[in-house]
Amino acid sequence: MAVDHSEIGDEAAFLAAYDPSKYPHFGVAADVVLLTVRQGRLSVLLVERANHPFKSSWALPGGFVEPDEDLDEAARRELAEETGLAVDATYLEQLKTYGTPHRDPRTRVVSIVYLAFTARVAEPVAGDDARRARFFAVDDLEVPALGQPHGTALAFDHAQVIADGVERARAKLEYTTLATAFVDTTFTLGELRRVYEAVWGMPLHEANFRRKVLGTPHFVEPTGATAPTDGRPAQLYRAGPATTLHPPILRGSRELA
Amino acid sequence: MAVDHSEIGDEAAFLAAYDPSKYPHFGVAADVVLLTVRQGRLSVLLVERANHPFKSSWALPGGFVEPDEDLDEAARRELAEETGLAVDATYLEQLKTYGTPHRDPRTRVVSIVYLAFTARVAEPVAGDDARRARFFAVDDLEVPALGQPHGTALAFDHAQVIADGVERARAKLEYTTLATAFVDTTFTLGELRRVYEAVWGMPLHEANFRRKVLGTPHFVEPTGATAPTDGRPAQLYRAGPATTLHPPILRGSRELA
DNA sequence: ATAATAGTGTCTCTCAGACAGTATGTG
């Protein structure tokens, strides 16, 4: 590195004299959109807020990042604290950051939102800031207010955040193998297909789906075992090492016509 | 909304008494990865930092967000202040947020990075915190240090940020019409094809590219005018209203074999 | 003329969509 050494000394002096209060500082939160498929419906995990602001409203699990904590660590910690669910065996990626002024009535808050997929069917347990915690089918949330107990009007801008997360999930299933994150470690092709159908909200042609999945190298690997169904027993598979799909599986084009 | 009115009163009282200093507050910055194609090479706009930290290193344009400023506004403002380039006629989207502890030696800083595409060939003008501002071909940056004056070792984690932005741009060209953001308001199919070739770093089959672009409804619209080239003059097109490509244009699959 | 780029036509192969039919479990 061709950096002048006198400037390194300058920098050390600069840092020693640095006063952080010269620049504005904001609250920084990490929130999680945890998606799963239950009873054939794409669902999101929400908590009922026990405290102000938006007390008694449903909201995404999340909270302030600690001073020496990485952003994704904060997301995992808040999820565990408020809902008892661990994100370890689960896919987690950054979704988007929301920081419009006044989106939080307390103070300026910038929220880094993570998107997670899980197969877990264990019931969440409310903890910490949460009065209750449970899954909602995303279809039941798109409509702003449904008149459920305490309303399902969501806190902050979380309705938009969930919509963004769902759209990201739908797109991701097209060109990645992440559908396997929604099912158990072993699964049948029928189960995998029902994940696509729940996330995309449309039926898929069964024979073509099978041909596409099995024709993609290392998407799934047979285990040799079978699982009972309501009809003929099905082969069990596990997720393979492939992560991307080339070419992608395309849902019916929702082009502008 | 079925919210109890007594709780609204509670919330007002809560907010009046709220003390922001109870929670940790971080510095929040907005940075910009501005990509363009010059001389057939995908290039990124960098500034040489005039001040500590990382004084004299090259870095992405950006800086701290103001207390009442939206995040994307801050990105546009910092870009204009440091390089004189306006992002108005340019595509801008959020790329990712980087907030690992100690990525900034001053204090905890969370940086929301935006990705921008532009056709402009106007030379940037250094201003504000920047000693110089110019474009670098991204290929020249992948190698950590090149031994240029003051080195091209990039400030902060910006080498990784640029790599993420380039990968996002490459993916976006596959399934969106955003290649048109890299060319002028009117352009030839040869110019558009050279954008793909520069971003993807591979030659494209000319006849098939033409068939694909013209066969996608509303990707481009003919203007009727022509432009001179080194050979036969070419039809001029403008960008159409389509935003997504179904099916996508796929670059050669870079599968795991 | 040659060089250079724009633009057209067409063959082939892959693959998605559709559908028919077979296999194997349960009540």
Added chain:
DNA sequence: CACATACTGTCTGAGAGACACTATTAT
């Protein structure tokens, strides 16, 4: 048996890759 789901085979049409060819400018 009917019923449900898993699984196989095959036809067809759309579209990508490859290549040959023509068109129109500059020098």
